[in-house]
Amino acid sequence: xxxxxxxxxxxxxxxxxxxxxxxxxxxxxxxxxxxxxxxxxxxxxxxxxxxxxxxxxxxxxxxxxxxxxxxxxxxxxxxxxxxxxxxxxxxxxxxxxxxxxxxxxxxxxxxxxxxxxxxxxxxxxxxxxxxxxxxxxxxxxxxxxxxxxxxxxxxxxxxxxxxxxxxxxxxxxxxxxxxxxxxxxxxxxxxxxxxxxxxxxxxxxxxxxxxxxxxxxxxxxxxxxxx
Amino acid sequence: xxxxxxxxxxxxxxxxxxxxxxxxxxxxxxxxxxxxxxxxxxxxxxxxxxxxxxxxxxxxxxxxxxxxxxxxxxxxxxxxxxxxxxxxxxxxxxxxxxxxxxxxxxxxxxxxxxxxxxxxxxxxxxxxxxxxxxxxxxxxxxxxxxxxxxxxxxxxxxxxxxxxxxxxxxxxxxxxxxxxxxxxxxxxxxxxxxxxxxxxxxxxxxxxxxxxxxxxxxxxxxxxxxxxxxxxxxxxxxxxxxxxxxxxxxxxxxxxxxxxxxxxxxxxxxxxxxxxxxxxxxxxxxxxxxxxxxxxxxxxxxxxxxxxxxxxxxxxxxxxxxxxxxxxxxxxxxxxxxxxxxxxxxxxxxxxxxxxxxxxxxxxxxxxxxxxxxxxxxxxxxxxxxxxxxxxxxxxxxxxxxxxxxxxxxxxxxx
Numbered sequence: 001x002x003x004x005x006x007x008x009x010x011x012x013x014x015x016x017x018x019x020x021x022x023x024x025x026x027x028x029x030x031x032x033x034x035x036x037x038x039x040x041x042x043x044x045x046x047x048x049x050x051x052x053x054x055x056x057x058x059x060x061x062x063x064x065x066x067x068x069x070x071x072x073x074x075x076x077x078x079x080x081x082x083x084x085x086x087x088x089x090x091x092x093x094x095x096x097x098x099x100x101x102x103x104x105x106x107x108x109x110x111x112x113x114x115x116x117x118x119x120x121x122x123x124x125x126x127x128x129x130x131x132x133x134x135x136x137x138x139x140x141x142x143x144x145x146x147x148x149x150x151x152x153x154x155x156x157x158x159x160x161x162x163x164x165x166x167x168x169x170x171x172x173x174x175x176x177x178x179x180x181x182x183x184x185x186x187x188x189x190x191x192x193x194x195x196x197x198x199x200x201x202x203x204x205x206x207x208x209x210x211x212x213x214x215x216x217x218x219x220x221x222x223x224x225x226x227x
Numbered sequence: 228x229x230x231x232x233x234x235x236x237x238x239x240x241x242x243x244x245x246x247x248x249x250x251x252x253x254x255x256x257x258x259x260x261x262x263x264x265x266x267x268x269x270x271x272x273x274x275x276x277x278x279x280x281x282x283x284x285x286x287x288x289x290x291x292x293x294x295x296x297x298x299x300x301x302x303x304x305x306x307x308x309x310x311x312x313x314x315x316x317x318x319x320x321x322x323x324x325x326x327x328x329x330x331x332x333x334x335x336x337x338x339x340x341x342x343x344x345x346x347x348x349x350x351x352x353x354x355x356x357x358x359x360x361x362x363x364x365x366x367x368x369x370x371x372x373x374x375x376x377x378x379x380x381x382x383x384x385x386x387x388x389x390x391x392x393x394x395x396x397x398x399x400x401x402x403x404x405x406x407x408x409x410x411x412x413x414x415x416x417x418x419x420x421x422x423x424x425x426x427x428x429x430x431x432x433x434x435x436x437x438x439x440x441x442x443x444x445x446x447x448x449x450x451x452x453x454x455x456x457x458x459x460x461x462x463x464x465x466x467x468x469x470x471x472x473x474x475x476x477x478x479x480x481x482x483x484x485x486x487x488x489x490x491x492x493x494x495x496x497x498x499x500x501x502x503x504x505x506x507x508x509x510x511x512x513x514x515x516x517x518x519x520x521x522x523x524x525x526x527x528x529x530x531x532x533x534x535x536x537x538x539x540x541x542x543x544x545x546x547x548x549x550x551x552x553x554x555x556x557x558x559x560x561x562x563x564x565x566x567x568x569x570x571x572x573x574x575x576x577x578x579x580x581x582x583x584x585x586x587x588x589x590x591x592x593x594x595x596x597x598x599x600x601x602x603x604x605x606x607x608x609x610x611x612x613x614x615x616x617x618x619x620x621x622x623x624x625x626x627x628x629x630x631x632x633x634x635x636x637x638x639x640x641x642x
Contacts, residue, residue: 051636054548055635056548056634056635056636056639057634057636058634076552076553077552080550080551080552080553080555081552083547083548083550083635084549084550084551089548089549095541095548097542097545100241108545108546108549109549109550111234111235111238111555112549112550112552112555113550117233117234156549160550
């Protein structure tokens, strides 16, 4: 059973009676432990696809199976629970809480889980260590560089030990050195911890970290190649 | 869930800290509302206690019989000038066959008059009573004696002075044996009362007591009484005795319809009830005014929470993206609103209690009332509950708005 499976996935936006078809019938699956890069020009629908895969958005038509169960069959609470325990999200714009410390940001998902409060500190500390920022855990995120902020976001995605990490152009706002650091952490998570990683980029150098590259164009799959 | 509540409180507190000046201005409305409520309830309680204490000072066994129907409004106050209580009525009430269970009884004649000693004059209450008054009221002369049955019968011109009257007319010197003038007649001072303050209808320190017979015959030239004070045999008998008095007087005056009574009977309980009704009504009126300020404060809370929800749309999206349910978001913002108003409530209670204490201090020290301050615990509890409820009610709409953003991505994309 694949971790993620989509069949004829469509997404249409309706604004002021103008229909915009963003995804026009995608079918593919991702197995546990894969490292997939989704590429394509802007407007090809790759971000929309990632949001649907991460339960942040809903498809207009077609089916999305996560762990064999259709997304539409999950209740609102179950969706929140899966987002919490099985999915981690890394955004291009980091999306950290303002005026809060690294530690507080990393432990953000924990209160929504069933993990006891006494363990929060330890789990967050572990995740921060993983991304190499233990010495900064009491810093406010605004005091960190862009690359460090994105690593904090990765730690936050990591802290619950998710099945899959979705990364939406994680290096898009970073210089190339910080970008490489972030990618090194992600591929290490994939190789050593067997986290499934689905990443969006339009940088071929970044895509090279992945084993499989899916190219989108105009809401359709143009190519799907595994190294 | 429980863990989340604790975390939610911390998060809410941080949320408020992030906007200190905005938060404190917002809770000011609640602080004022709750402080006003505490102050009003404390003053209402204090006033009630003060009056009740004076009523209780008369003793729970005492029954007042007054002339005329009990005044129901300002236009009926002349009723108490009625001359329906005379010697015949006193004799009837003294008769154990008509009204059993009467321990002591004293007719009272009351008049404000000028009292003079040498060049000192003073306008005060002159009380004409029987020798039993002091036993009914349980006040005995500090110096000298009280008049007895003999002086009543003999129309003796003797007088017992209240504490302040004695001090003002005679200073520190012993007044016994001196003569004072009430209207034009000389009265010999035979006793002086200790300092007592107010006891029921009497301002004991500022009155003088003479035999009622003397006052009626030689000073006023009247033959009716202003009050008949009746002491029942024990507290338990009061209601029954009061009933018997009413029945006896109606029979005596041939009255069938109680609404046509030409007298009225009051007990400590009935007076206390009346005071309670009046002060409760006043307190309720003032409370409803204070409640309006709470509503205004609540709207302020709602306004600020709506701003906060809009400002933090991205945060809401992010929290949902990492696994917060709609309920979690709802609780977070509700907690924030409740915390805001509860803090306002606590400050309001402290401020209100402080002002109540100040009020009691001023009334005691400056005005000279025996006004006790007691922290109004029930009002404080009510204040805390009400302020939290205000947070809950006025926070619900913004919190639901925050929780209702269905797809996290919509909230995350919000600029």
